[in-house]
Amino acid sequence: MSVKTELEVAGRKVLVSRLDKVFYPETGFTKGDLINYYVRISPVLLPHLKDRALTLKRYPNGVGGEFFYEKKCPSHRPDWVMTRAIRRESKDDFIDFCVINDLPSLVWTSNLADVELHTSLALARKPERPTMMVFDLDPGPPADIVACSQVGIWLRDLLTSVGLQCFPKTSGSKGLQIYVPLNTASTFDATKAFAHTLAQKMEREHPEEIVSRMLKKLRTGKVLIDWSQNDDHKTTVCVYSLRAKDHPTVSTPVTWDEVQACLDKKDPEVLSFESDEVIKRMDERGDLFAPVLTLKQKLPKVEVLGT
Numbered sequence: 373m374s375v376k377t378e379l380e381v382a383g384r385k386v387l388v389s390r391l392d393k394v395f396y397p398e399t400g401f402t403k404g405d406l407i408n409y410y411v412r413i414s415p416v417l418l419p420h421l422k423d424r425a426l427t428l429k430r431y432p433n434g435v436g437g438e439f440f441y442e443k444k445c446p447s448h449r450p451d452w453v454m455t456r457a458i459r460r461e462s463k464d465d466f467i468d469f470c471v472i473n474d475l476p477s478l479v480w481t482s483n484l485a486d487v488e489l490h491t492s493l494a495l496a497r498k499p500e501r502p503t504m505m506v507f508d509l510d511p512g513p514p515a516d517i518v519a520c521s522q523v524g525i526w527l528r529d530l531l532t533s534v535g536l537q538c539f540p541k542t543s544g545s546k547g548l549q550i551y552v553p554l555n556t557a558s559t560f561d562a563t564k565a566f567a568h569t570l571a572q573k574m575e576r577e578h579p580e581e582i583v584s585r586m587l588k589k590l591r592t593g594k595v596l597i598d599w600s601q602n603d604d605h606k607t608t609v610c611v612y613s614l615r616a617k618d619h620p621t622v623s624t625p626v627t628w629d630e631v632q633a634c635l636d637k638k639d640p641e642v643l644s645f646e647s648d649e650v651i652k653r654m655d656e657r658g659d660l661f662a663p664v665l666t667l668k669q670k671l672p673k674v675e676v677l678g679t
Protein backbone atom coordinates (compact mmCIF):
# COMPACT_ATOMS: atom_id res chain seq x y z
CA MET A 373 0.00 0.00 0.00
CA SER A 374 1.43 3.37 -1.03
CA VAL A 375 1.80 6.06 1.60
CA LYS A 376 -0.08 9.23 0.71
CA THR A 377 1.02 12.72 1.63
CA GLU A 378 -1.23 15.75 1.70
CA LEU A 379 0.29 18.85 0.18
CA GLU A 380 -1.03 22.37 0.64
CA VAL A 381 -0.92 23.89 -2.83
CA ALA A 382 -2.22 27.40 -3.40
CA GLY A 383 -4.89 26.97 -0.77
CA ARG A 384 -5.99 23.49 -1.83
CA LYS A 385 -5.13 20.09 -0.39
CA VAL A 386 -3.62 17.71 -2.95
CA LEU A 387 -2.92 14.07 -2.13
CA VAL A 388 0.32 12.68 -3.56
CA SER A 389 1.92 9.28 -3.16
CA ARG A 390 5.16 7.34 -3.69
CA LEU A 391 7.27 10.45 -4.08
CA ASP A 392 10.48 8.42 -3.87
CA LYS A 393 9.58 6.18 -6.81
CA VAL A 394 12.27 6.45 -9.48
CA PHE A 395 10.81 7.61 -12.79
CA TYR A 396 14.05 8.05 -14.74
CA PRO A 397 16.27 5.08 -13.74
CA GLU A 398 19.35 6.37 -15.57
CA THR A 399 19.48 9.53 -13.46
CA GLY A 400 17.50 8.62 -10.32
CA PHE A 401 14.94 11.36 -11.05
CA THR A 402 11.91 10.50 -8.91
CA LYS A 403 8.19 11.18 -8.93
CA GLY A 404 8.87 13.80 -6.27
CA ASP A 405 11.41 15.42 -8.59
CA LEU A 406 8.83 15.42 -11.38
CA ILE A 407 6.24 17.16 -9.20
CA ASN A 408 8.88 19.61 -7.95
CA TYR A 409 9.89 20.47 -11.52
CA TYR A 410 6.33 21.19 -12.54
CA VAL A 411 5.76 23.32 -9.44
CA ARG A 412 8.91 25.35 -10.10
CA ILE A 413 8.28 25.81 -13.83
CA SER A 414 4.58 26.59 -13.34
CA PRO A 415 4.91 30.41 -13.61
CA VAL A 416 5.82 30.05 -17.30
CA LEU A 417 4.09 26.73 -18.01
CA LEU A 418 0.57 27.46 -16.75
CA PRO A 419 -0.14 30.28 -19.26
CA HIS A 420 0.50 27.78 -22.08
CA LEU A 421 -1.82 25.19 -20.52
CA LYS A 422 -4.54 27.70 -19.68
CA ASP A 423 -7.95 26.95 -21.20
CA ARG A 424 -6.59 24.17 -23.45
CA ALA A 425 -7.77 20.57 -23.52
CA LEU A 426 -5.01 18.40 -22.09
CA THR A 427 -4.24 14.85 -23.13
CA LEU A 428 -2.37 13.06 -20.35
CA LYS A 429 0.53 10.74 -21.21
CA ARG A 430 0.95 8.65 -18.10
CA TYR A 431 3.91 6.47 -17.07
CA PRO A 432 2.81 4.72 -13.85
CA ASN A 433 6.08 2.77 -13.61
CA GLY A 434 8.41 5.44 -14.89
CA VAL A 435 9.70 6.20 -18.36
CA GLY A 436 11.04 2.69 -18.89
CA GLY A 437 7.64 1.11 -18.33
CA GLU A 438 4.39 1.00 -20.23
CA PHE A 439 2.51 4.23 -20.81
CA PHE A 440 -0.94 5.23 -21.95
CA TYR A 441 -2.65 8.31 -23.30
CA GLU A 442 -5.70 9.52 -21.44
CA LYS A 443 -8.02 12.02 -23.10
CA LYS A 444 -10.98 11.66 -20.77
CA CYS A 445 -10.24 13.41 -17.49
CA PRO A 446 -10.21 10.73 -14.76
CA SER A 447 -13.53 10.42 -12.93
CA HIS A 448 -11.76 10.36 -9.55
CA ARG A 449 -10.54 13.93 -10.06
CA PRO A 450 -11.13 16.53 -7.36
CA ASP A 451 -14.16 18.72 -8.00
CA TRP A 452 -11.90 21.76 -8.48
CA VAL A 453 -10.17 20.29 -11.57
CA MET A 454 -11.75 21.96 -14.58
CA THR A 455 -13.00 19.98 -17.55
CA ARG A 456 -14.35 20.86 -20.97
CA ALA A 457 -16.55 18.65 -23.15
CA ILE A 458 -15.24 18.43 -26.73
CA ARG A 459 -16.80 16.45 -29.54
CA ARG A 460 -15.09 13.16 -30.27
CA GLU A 461 -13.58 12.80 -33.74
CA SER A 462 -16.15 11.61 -36.32
CA LYS A 463 -18.69 10.86 -33.57
CA ASP A 464 -21.65 12.57 -31.98
CA ASP A 465 -20.58 12.15 -28.37
CA PHE A 466 -18.16 14.20 -26.29
CA ILE A 467 -15.01 13.70 -24.21
CA ASP A 468 -14.53 15.58 -20.95
CA PHE A 469 -10.91 16.74 -21.16
CA CYS A 470 -8.93 18.05 -18.21
CA VAL A 471 -8.20 21.78 -18.38
CA ILE A 472 -5.23 22.68 -16.20
CA ASN A 473 -5.53 26.33 -15.24
CA ASP A 474 -3.93 26.36 -11.80
CA LEU A 475 -1.09 24.90 -9.77
CA PRO A 476 -3.14 22.44 -7.66
CA SER A 477 -4.51 20.87 -10.85
CA LEU A 478 -0.99 20.63 -12.28
CA VAL A 479 0.29 18.92 -9.12
CA TRP A 480 -2.68 16.53 -9.26
CA THR A 481 -1.92 15.47 -12.86
CA SER A 482 1.78 15.13 -12.00
CA ASN A 483 0.87 12.76 -9.17
CA LEU A 484 -0.93 10.63 -11.78
CA ALA A 485 2.48 10.09 -13.41
CA ASP A 486 1.53 12.41 -16.26
CA VAL A 487 5.12 12.87 -17.36
CA GLU A 488 4.25 14.54 -20.67
CA LEU A 489 1.70 17.30 -21.28
CA HIS A 490 0.04 17.28 -24.70
CA THR A 491 -2.23 20.18 -25.62
CA SER A 492 -4.50 21.28 -28.42
CA LEU A 493 -3.56 24.14 -30.74
CA ALA A 494 -6.97 25.64 -29.96
CA LEU A 495 -8.60 26.88 -26.79
CA ALA A 496 -11.10 24.44 -25.31
CA ARG A 497 -14.00 26.88 -25.58
CA LYS A 498 -13.40 27.20 -29.34
CA PRO A 499 -11.90 23.83 -30.34
CA GLU A 500 -12.39 24.55 -34.05
CA ARG A 501 -10.26 27.74 -33.92
CA PRO A 502 -6.46 27.26 -33.76
CA THR A 503 -4.59 30.08 -32.07
CA MET A 504 -1.33 28.99 -33.67
CA MET A 505 0.19 26.94 -36.46
CA VAL A 506 2.98 24.44 -35.87
CA PHE A 507 5.69 22.74 -37.91
CA ASP A 508 7.21 19.65 -36.29
CA LEU A 509 10.69 19.02 -37.69
CA ASP A 510 11.43 15.33 -37.23
CA PRO A 511 14.84 14.02 -38.31
CA GLY A 512 15.21 10.63 -39.96
CA PRO A 513 18.50 9.05 -38.79
CA PRO A 514 21.32 9.71 -39.33
CA ALA A 515 19.93 13.26 -39.53
CA ASP A 516 19.61 14.94 -36.13
CA ILE A 517 18.64 18.25 -34.55
CA VAL A 518 21.57 19.92 -36.33
CA ALA A 519 19.83 19.15 -39.63
CA CYS A 520 16.56 20.35 -38.06
CA SER A 521 18.28 23.63 -37.21
CA GLN A 522 19.13 24.23 -40.86
CA VAL A 523 15.59 23.39 -41.95
CA GLY A 524 14.21 25.58 -39.17
CA ILE A 525 16.23 28.58 -40.37
CA TRP A 526 15.07 28.04 -43.95
CA LEU A 527 11.51 27.77 -42.67
CA ARG A 528 11.85 30.94 -40.60
CA ASP A 529 13.15 32.85 -43.62
CA LEU A 530 10.26 31.68 -45.79
CA LEU A 531 7.71 32.60 -43.14
CA THR A 532 9.34 36.00 -42.69
CA SER A 533 9.06 36.59 -46.44
CA VAL A 534 5.25 36.25 -46.21
CA GLY A 535 5.02 38.45 -43.13
CA LEU A 536 4.88 35.86 -40.33
CA GLN A 537 7.01 35.70 -37.20
CA CYS A 538 7.74 32.29 -35.72
CA PHE A 539 9.29 30.90 -32.55
CA PRO A 540 11.38 27.74 -32.09
CA LYS A 541 11.39 25.20 -29.29
CA THR A 542 13.05 21.84 -28.94
CA SER A 543 10.79 18.81 -28.92
CA GLY A 544 12.70 17.57 -25.88
CA SER A 545 13.41 14.47 -27.90
CA LYS A 546 15.34 14.61 -31.18
CA GLY A 547 13.63 17.34 -33.18
CA LEU A 548 12.71 21.01 -33.36
CA GLN A 549 9.26 22.60 -33.47
CA ILE A 550 8.43 25.94 -35.03
CA TYR A 551 5.32 27.79 -33.81
CA VAL A 552 3.55 30.55 -35.69
CA PRO A 553 1.26 32.54 -33.36
CA LEU A 554 -2.00 33.69 -34.93
CA ASN A 555 -4.43 34.69 -32.17
CA THR A 556 -6.82 35.88 -34.88
CA ALA A 557 -9.76 34.12 -36.46
CA SER A 558 -8.62 31.08 -38.43
CA THR A 559 -9.55 27.45 -39.03
CA PHE A 560 -7.70 24.16 -38.98
CA ASP A 561 -8.55 23.67 -42.65
CA ALA A 562 -6.71 26.91 -43.42
CA THR A 563 -3.66 26.30 -41.20
CA LYS A 564 -3.31 22.70 -42.36
CA ALA A 565 -3.52 23.65 -46.04
CA PHE A 566 -1.01 26.48 -45.58
CA ALA A 567 1.41 24.28 -43.62
CA HIS A 568 1.12 21.46 -46.16
CA THR A 569 1.75 23.75 -49.12
CA LEU A 570 4.72 25.34 -47.37
CA ALA A 571 6.23 21.93 -46.54
CA GLN A 572 5.85 20.81 -50.16
CA LYS A 573 7.45 24.01 -51.40
CA MET A 574 10.43 23.52 -49.09
CA GLU A 575 10.76 19.89 -50.16
CA ARG A 576 10.97 21.00 -53.80
CA GLU A 577 13.58 23.63 -52.95
CA HIS A 578 15.69 21.33 -50.75
CA PRO A 579 14.98 17.77 -51.95
CA GLU A 580 18.15 16.31 -50.43
CA GLU A 581 17.41 17.65 -46.94
CA ILE A 582 13.60 17.79 -46.60
CA VAL A 583 10.63 15.48 -47.00
CA SER A 584 6.98 16.45 -46.56
CA ARG A 585 5.46 12.98 -46.92
CA MET A 586 5.01 10.72 -43.91
CA LEU A 587 6.35 7.51 -45.47
CA LYS A 588 9.22 6.25 -43.32
CA LYS A 589 11.10 4.86 -46.31
CA LEU A 590 11.49 8.43 -47.62
CA ARG A 591 12.87 9.89 -44.41
CA THR A 592 16.35 8.38 -44.05
CA GLY A 593 18.86 11.19 -43.58
CA LYS A 594 16.22 13.86 -44.14
CA VAL A 595 14.06 16.10 -41.99
CA LEU A 596 10.31 15.53 -42.15
CA ILE A 597 8.34 18.76 -41.96
CA ASP A 598 5.28 17.37 -40.24
CA TRP A 599 2.48 19.74 -41.23
CA SER A 600 -0.27 17.28 -40.24
CA GLN A 601 -0.22 18.35 -36.57
CA ASN A 602 -2.43 21.27 -37.59
CA ASP A 603 -5.60 19.31 -36.92
CA ASP A 604 -8.38 19.80 -34.39
CA HIS A 605 -8.08 16.25 -33.07
CA LYS A 606 -4.29 16.20 -32.73
CA THR A 607 -2.09 17.48 -29.94
CA THR A 608 1.51 18.63 -29.64
CA VAL A 609 3.77 18.40 -26.65
CA CYS A 610 3.39 21.58 -24.61
CA VAL A 611 6.31 23.92 -24.15
CA TYR A 612 8.12 23.18 -20.85
CA SER A 613 6.79 19.61 -20.76
CA LEU A 614 9.15 16.89 -19.62
CA ARG A 615 9.77 14.08 -22.11
CA ALA A 616 9.94 10.38 -21.35
CA LYS A 617 13.54 9.82 -22.44
CA ASP A 618 16.55 8.36 -20.61
CA HIS A 619 17.13 11.75 -18.99
CA PRO A 620 14.49 14.30 -17.89
CA THR A 621 14.78 16.43 -21.01
CA VAL A 622 12.30 19.24 -21.61
CA SER A 623 10.58 20.77 -24.63
CA THR A 624 12.42 24.05 -24.31
CA PRO A 625 11.90 27.42 -26.01
CA VAL A 626 15.10 28.64 -27.62
CA THR A 627 16.29 31.70 -29.52
CA TRP A 628 17.13 31.75 -33.19
CA ASP A 629 20.71 32.59 -32.20
CA GLU A 630 20.82 29.28 -30.32
CA VAL A 631 19.43 27.45 -33.34
CA GLN A 632 22.12 29.07 -35.49
CA ALA A 633 24.78 28.10 -32.92
CA CYS A 634 23.66 24.48 -33.05
CA LEU A 635 24.04 24.55 -36.83
CA ASP A 636 27.40 26.35 -36.77
CA LYS A 637 28.91 24.04 -34.15
CA LYS A 638 27.21 20.94 -35.57
CA ASP A 639 26.59 19.95 -31.98
CA PRO A 640 23.17 18.49 -31.00
CA GLU A 641 23.93 19.16 -27.32
CA VAL A 642 23.57 22.91 -27.93
CA LEU A 643 19.81 22.31 -28.10
CA SER A 644 19.41 19.69 -25.38
CA PHE A 645 18.13 20.81 -21.99
CA GLU A 646 17.22 18.93 -18.82
CA SER A 647 14.85 20.07 -16.09
CA ASP A 648 17.38 21.91 -13.90
CA GLU A 649 18.76 23.81 -16.87
CA VAL A 650 15.28 24.88 -17.93
CA ILE A 651 14.50 26.21 -14.45
CA LYS A 652 17.71 28.24 -14.61
CA ARG A 653 16.81 29.53 -18.09
CA MET A 654 13.40 30.61 -16.78
CA ASP A 655 15.00 32.48 -13.88
CA GLU A 656 17.42 34.26 -16.22
CA ARG A 657 15.28 34.83 -19.32
CA GLY A 658 11.65 34.54 -18.35
CA ASP A 659 9.34 32.93 -20.90
CA LEU A 660 10.88 33.02 -24.38
CA PHE A 661 7.63 31.55 -25.71
CA ALA A 662 5.34 34.25 -24.30
CA PRO A 663 4.77 35.91 -27.72
CA VAL A 664 3.08 32.74 -28.96
CA LEU A 665 0.19 33.55 -26.60
CA THR A 666 -0.22 37.20 -27.50
CA LEU A 667 1.20 38.08 -30.92
CA LYS A 668 -1.61 38.63 -33.40
CA GLN A 669 -0.92 37.64 -36.99
CA LYS A 670 -3.28 36.95 -39.85
CA LEU A 671 -2.66 33.78 -41.82
CA PRO A 672 -2.04 34.77 -45.44
CA LYS A 673 -3.80 33.03 -48.26
CA VAL A 674 -1.93 29.94 -49.36
CA GLU A 675 -1.36 31.52 -52.77
CA VAL A 676 1.34 33.81 -51.31
CA LEU A 677 3.63 30.78 -51.24
CA GLY A 678 3.53 30.49 -55.02
CA THR A 679 4.32 27.16 -56.65
